[in-house]
Amino acid sequence: MTAATELRAKQDRGRKVAQNREKWAQGRTYISAAVILIWCLAPAYWMVVTAFRNVGFTYDTSLLPTHVTLDNFITAFDTSFGNRFGQALLNSVFIGVTVTVISLVIGVFAAYALARLNFRFKYLVLGFILGASMFPGVALITPLFQLFTNIGWIGTYQALIIPNISFVLPLTVYTMTSFFREMPWELEEAARVDGCTQGQAFRKVIMPLAAPAIFTTAILAFISSWNEFLIASQLSNDATQPVTVAIANFAGAQPQQIPYTAIMAAGTIVTIPLVILVLIFQRKIVAGLTAGAVK
Amino acid sequence: MATELGPTSVKEPASGGTPIHHAPKGVGEDNRIASQGRWASWLLAPTVIALAIVIVYPIISAIVMSFEKDAGLDPVTGLFTAGGPAGFSNYVNWIAQQCAAPGGGTVACPPGTLGAQFWSATATTFFFTVVTVTLETILGFWMALIMARTFKGRSLVRAAVLVPWAIPTAVTAQLWLFIFAFEGIANKLFNTTILWTGSEWPAKWAVIIADTWKTTPFMALLILAGLQMIPAEVYEAAKVDGASAWQRFRMITLPLVKPALMVAILFRTLDALRMFDLPYILTEGSNNTTTLSILVINQIRQGFNAAAALSTITFIIIFIVAFIFVRFLGANVVEQQTGAGKGKK
Numbered sequence: 001m002t003a004a005t006e007l008r009a010k011q012d013r014g015r016k017v018a019q020n021r022e023k024w025a026q027g028r029t030y031i032s033a034a035v036i037l038i039w040c041l042a043p044a045y046w047m048v049v050t051a052f053r054n055v056g057f058t059y060d061t062s063l064l065p066t067h068v069t070l071d072n073f074i075t076a077f078d079t080s081f082g083n084r085f086g087q088a089l090l091n092s093v094f095i096g097v098t099v100t101v102i103s104l105v106i107g108v109f110a111a112y113a114l115a116r117l118n119f120r121f122k123y124l125v126l127g128f129i130l131g132a133s134m135f136p137g138v139a140l141i142t143p144l145f146q147l148f149t150n151i152g153w154i155g156t157y158q159a160l161i162i163p164n165i166s167f168v169l170p171l172t173v174y175t176m177t178s179f180f181r182e183m184p185w186e187l188e189e190a191a192r193v194d195g196c197t198q199g200q201a202f203r204k205v206i207m208p209l210a211a212p213a214i215f216t217t218a219i220l221a222f223i224s225s226w227n228e229f230l231i232a233s234q235l236s237n238d239a240t241q242p243v244t245v246a247i248a249n250f251a252g253a254q255p256q257q258i259p260y261t262a263i264m265a266a267g268t269i270v271t272i273p274l275v276i277l278v279l280i281f282q283r284k285i286v287a288g289l290t291a292g293a294v295k
Numbered sequence: 296m297a298t299e300l301g302p303t304s305v306k307e308p309a310s311g312g313t314p315i316h317h318a319p320k321g322v323g324e325d326n327r328i329a330s331q332g333r334w335a336s337w338l339l340a341p342t343v344i345a346l347a348i349v350i351v352y353p354i355i356s357a358i359v360m361s362f363e364k365d366a367g368l369d370p371v372t373g374l375f376t377a378g379g380p381a382g383f384s385n386y387v388n389w390i391a392q393q394c395a396a397p398g399g400g401t402v403a404c405p406p407g408t409l410g411a412q413f414w415s416a417t418a419t420t421f422f423f424t425v426v427t428v429t430l431e432t433i434l435g436f437w438m439a440l441i442m443a444r445t446f447k448g449r450s451l452v453r454a455a456v457l458v459p460w461a462i463p464t465a466v467t468a469q470l471w472l473f474i475f476a477f478e479g480i481a482n483k484l485f486n487t488t489i490l491w492t493g494s495e496w497p498a499k500w501a502v503i504i505a506d507t508w509k510t511t512p513f514m515a516l517l518i519l520a521g522l523q524m525i526p527a528e529v530y531e532a533a534k535v536d537g538a539s540a541w542q543r544f545r546m547i548t549l550p551l552v553k554p555a556l557m558v559a560i561l562f563r564t565l566d567a568l569r570m571f572d573l574p575y576i577l578t579e580g581s582n583n584t585t586t587l588s589i590l591v592i593n594q595i596r597q598g599f600n601a602a603a604a605l606s607t608i609t610f611i612i613i614f615i616v617a618f619i620f621v622r623f624l625g626a627n628v629v630e631q632q633t634g635a636g637k638g639k640k
Contacts, residue, residue: 032441033452040455043508044462046480047470059478106341113338117331125339132346134562134617136569138591139610140349142603143356145595166349173342227463229572234592244465248576260473267466274461279454286453289460289513290520 044271051265058260072265081251084238085266088246092270095157095242096225099164103172103221104214111176116185126174133170137230140166145234155237163231168221175220178291179213216284219277226274243270354610357603361385365598385604389413409594413605416590417612419583422499423574424567427506432560434507435514440548442515443522456512464509468576471505475577498582502574506567514559521555522548561620568613587612 053060054067055075077086113119114126144163145154153159187209191201229244236245247266252259278285362380388394392411393401404411442453459467474481475491482488491497525547533543571588578584580593587609594602 026446029441029444029446032437033446033448036438036441036452037455039508040459040512043470043474044458046474047466050473059476059480059483061480061483106345109338110342113335117335117338119332119335122335125343129342129346131617132350134565134613135350136588136606136610136613138569138571138588139357139606140353142591142595142599142606143353143360146360146599147353147356162349165345169342169345169349223461227465229463229465229575230588230592233575234595244463244572247463247469248465250469258472258476260476263469264473267462267470270466271462274463275458278457278461282450282454282457285457286516286520290517 044275047264047271048268050261051268053261055259055261072261073269075259075262076266076269078262081253082238083246083250084241085243085246085250087239088241088243089269091157091236091240092226092242092244095160095164096222098157098161099168099225100218100221102161103165103169104218107169107172107176107217108214110173111180114173114177115180129170129173133167133174135166137163137167141231141234144231148235154235155240157240159235160232160240160242163235164225164228167228168225171224172217172221175217175288175291176213179217179288180210183209183213212284213288216281216288219281219285220288223274223278357607360600360603361607363600365600385601386608388601389605389608409590409597412585412590415583416585416587419499420568420570420586420588423502423506423570423586424564426503427510427567428560428563430503430507431511431514431563432556434511435559436518436556438511438515439518439522442519456515458512459509460512462509464572465576467505467509468573471501471508472577475501492578493582495582495584498578498584502577502584505577506570506573509573510563510566514563517559517562518552518556521552521559524555525551557620557624561617561624564620565613565617568616569609 049063049065050058051072052065052068052070053072054069055072057067060066076083079086110129114122140163144159148154148156148159183206185206187205188201191205192198196204226242227244228242229248232242232245233248236242241249243266247263247270250259250263250266252262362382362385364380364384388401390413391401392404392413394404394408394411438456442449442456462470472492473479475497476482477488477490481491489497491501529547529551530543533547538546569588570586571592574580574584574586575589575592580586580589585593587605591602591606591609594605
């Protein structure tokens with residue numbers, strides 16, 4: 001055995017050890033990834049599986065769908081026990097769209113100013129808007145409840161839309177601000193140099209670039225309005241309640257029995273569109289979410 | 296696009312905003328600033344006015360209300376009390392847990408009344424906050440470290456963590472109520488017969504677990520964004536210098552991710568302090584799961600003015616916590632927002 005072969009053997013051994021360590025680390029990563037996947041998806045999966053289960057087998061524990069039926073979805077829309085899930089869906093869409101449009105139209109100007117202009121009190125305004133987004137809803141609800149009671153607004157759509165603006169608008173403003181800050185504004189300059197007017201430059205160059213950011217912000221705004229429960233639970237009535245309130249108050253045929261399968265079906269209907277939307281625009285949503293840093 | 300989830304490079308000075316490129320220093324600079332200021336006020340006016348209407352006005356109105364007496368029948372004593380100026384009595388009554396007594400004056404609120412729950416609700420709120428935020432930070436950090444690695448299916452994991460976040464809290468509450476039902480999957484899996492929503496500690500843990508499930512992904516994504524700001528070269532250099540994995544984590548990852556982490560913790564803390572939906576639906580506030588927010592909501596229908604005082608107390612508590620964070624723990628939120636591209640992508 002020459003020194004050379006010995007050296008080579010040593011090198012081989014070293015390489016093997018390194019490779020093994022590499023493999024082992026990769027393996028651990030995959031195990032951890034699997035744990036994260038199960039932790040995040042299992043409860044949601046359980047909701048969907050239960051939604052398709054015959055009500056007699058509510059507590060079935062088999063992991064795969066059993067006793068599959070669509071009855072629960074029919075029960076979810078059934079109004080005979082005082083549930084108004086179908087109406088609530090429409091309410092939530094209407095409230096969500098209105099709040100989103102108002103917040104975007106108002107917020108986009110503010111975001112432009114915060115991202116593009118230098119002025120005094122900029123930090124003050126930013127701090128004010130950030131503070132507004134962290135505001136506890138209960139601090140608003142008492143005076144609003146009294147005010148809306150006095151003017152007969154309890155149970156109206158405007159009583160649900162106006163308070164929602166209080167947390168959707170700040171979210172919109174600074175999600176947009178951080179998106180605007182990252183846009184290539186030099187292109188606006190370039191368009192001006194090429195003979196565009198300020199308005200043309202904005203319309204033809206900036207708007208197309210800003211569209212994805214605005215769209216992402218709109219999704220985030222809609223989701224946060226869609227998820228609102230506190231204010232709606234106090235200020236809505238049977239006719240105007242959004243889905244969150246409808247699902248929280250879901251009643252069954254017997255008062256003692258919670259109609260879990262129907263609730264899971266309703267929950268699935270409420271959740272699936274959101275999840276699909278979020279997964280399609282995943283990258284943008286995550287960017288917006290971490291920029292806005294608000295639920 | 297810097298919105299791509301990838302390592303971002305350029306750091307602009309944290310002076311806030313992008314410099315306006317066509318502005319040469321010197322002549323006309325003051326003019327430009329002034330005109331920008333005018334522009335800015337016009338652009339910001341709608342937002343500021345809207346927030347003044349939906350936030351500032353209710354706050355002021357709540358504070359004004361909190362110094363008035365509730366008129367009407369006292370729910371505890373059954374006596375009619377007239378309204379009128381209350382001074383600080385609404386606040387004092389909550390904090391000292393005093394209720395109006397027959398023949399004027401106050402007595403300690405009988406157990407079971409809302410007035411007797413102030414300190415237990417405060418304790419519950421802080422308990423939930425400390426436990427959930429701690430759990431979410433640890434779990435979220437771990438998830439972020441995993442998601443920052445390169446492996447097949449990474450995008451799948453990153454998509455999956457968005458699912459709990461996208462489910463409305465009201466649905467989450469009902470879903471966990473079902474999971475924790477007596478015949479539900481949780482008891483079956485662990486072979487236990489716990490009435491989860493029937494006694495204090497299981498009920499508390501049910502709320503904590505549900506909240507942790509829902510909001511850990513959000514935390515993980517924020518921390519991941521912070522991790523991705525750290526240039527890979529730093530790790531390479533540390534490796535060359537012979538730093539162990541633990542040292543790299545302690546000396547590089549932690550300090551560099553700290554700003555993003557602090558902001559994430561701050562947001563979650565303020566969020567947890569106003570927790571309402573989950574305990575309200577999951578346990579209906581029973582078994583000592585009543586948070587301050589739930590107490591306010593229960594009080595509204597028994598007297599606006601006392602509720603206004605309680606919601607103002609809640610607001611002050613949250614404000615103080617936020618102040619402590621920003622002042623002493625260096626959660627520089629505005630800096631994060633304006634310092635272009637610091638862990639906020």
